[in-house]
Amino acid sequence: MNIFFEKDVRSCGNPSQRGSVLVIVLWVAFGLVSLALYFANSMTSELRAADNRVAQLEADHAIEGAARYAGTLLSNLERPGQLPELQTYQREEVGVGDASFWFIGRGGQQVAATLPVFALTDEASKLNLNTATVAMLEALPRMTPELAAAIKDWRDEDSDVTTGGAESEVYMRLTPAYDCKNSKFETLEELRLVVGADNEILLGEDQNMNGVLDANEDDGNLTAPIDNRDGKLNPGILEYVTVFSRESNLRTNGAPRINLAQAGPQLQQQLAGLLREKFSANRANQIAGRLGGAQGVFRSAIEFFVRSGMTADEFSQVEGDISATAGQTIEGMINVNTASVQVLACLPGVGTDKAPSMVSYRESNPDKLTSAAWVVDVLGQPGAIQAGPYITGRSSVFSADIAAVGHHGRGYRRTRFILDLTEGAPRVVHRQDLSHLGWALGKDARERTREIMTLLAGGMR
Secondary structure, eight states, rough: OOOHHHHHHHHHHHHHHHHHHHHHHHHHHHHHHHHHHHHHHHHHHHHHHHHHHHHHHHHHHHHHHHHHHHHHHHTTTTTHHHHHHOGGGGOSSSEETTEEEEEEEOOTTTTTTTTBBSSOOOOGSSSEETTTTTTHHHHHHOOOOOHHHHHHHHHHSSSSOOOOOOHHHHHHSSSOOOOOOOSOOOGGGGGGGTTTOOHHHHBBBBOSSSSSSGGGGSSSSSSSSSOOSSSSOOOOOGTTTEEEEEOOOOOOSSOEEEEEESHHHHHHHHHHHHHHHSSSHHHHHHHHHHHTTTOOOOOSSSHHHHHHTHHHHHHHHHHGGSSSSSSEEEEEETTTTTHHHHHHHTTTTHHHHHHHHHHHHHHHHHTTTTTTHHHHHHHHHHHHHGGGGGGGOOEEEEEEEEEEEOGGGOOOEEEEEEEEESSSOEEEEEEOOOOOOOOHHHHHHHHHHHHHHHHHHHHHH
16 A cells, blocks of 8 residues: 555656646745735835825925915014015924925025025015016016017007017917907916017026026036026026006005195195194195195106105105005006116116116115105106106015925925905915926025935835
């Protein structure tokens, strides 16, 4: 019996059969291990994706919180109509739970082209596409005469072609074809529809619209965009324009401002009442006497200031009570206390020769920025009167360009809010997701984020 059993075993276990069984077992084991690794890798990827999604949600909530924080700041301004002082609010890497947010800013606070500014932004520091003249538009960096004329044709209500401009007959030849709007711009993105507004003119070297010279924006032709590698940021016109700037044309008591452009004795009566309300009887009479019998001849509040003989401090007390227009709001005035050199250079009576002097003056005399009266010291009376119809010392609309990351520096998000205070409490009148533009917080913030990610990866190992 044992002899037959041993024979059977030997017959079933010949080398070729045993080898086949081993190969099958190895393939089965390999398949099982592969499946295990596949599912393990899938679960790891799902875990990371879920973690990144959580980080994005944290960043989104941080942005919403930052927008409410900005609204609260603007509701409690120490000087109404002016941006809050930088040292009075948090604006850089502000913690919200496990997330952090930044206000991506602009302005003269920038130390170097590669270092970002973190702050809220005054929309009245920019040129308004709906109110700027063709000459003012032409003075913008990178602007062409043809695009300036086309902008005017796009926003006006008629179908008359401005010299060098474009109406519907031009747009109907495009693919796809569309009509010229012949109405006001509602957003800046609408500018992309205007013929001649290519990417180089709109964005220049600042492809992610953060006001900072990033590495890819200073490497010549190596990566997009094409730049001149001069160590300076040369942005496009989107850096200097807006469609949202406006201010209330109501007094603090809710009554309409006194319209300096109106004709008739009503102006004299209203001005006399305002002067008696703000100053002593003697001083009110002095100012009224200097104004004489002028009726309906003031083209701006600055012209009224020049002719009245007021001091700058006196003018700051009445600036919010007078204007040279009717209606509840005034659109497109440029705040000389916050506008850049490039925007100031677009103003009549200023130009490229006097714009730097204006910025230097206000940086050296911050105590005189309580109104727009100081421009007379820089421009002289003729220049100030010429610029007067376009300038103000107040603002009512601000932008909060907010970037945020979630836990461990993940989930980067960016949204730009426009906050309008013309009706009192801040209202969000526009919001735009800018996350697709990529990282906008500069090199230092990126390196800090990478350090966190490296430490996290080391801990996971």
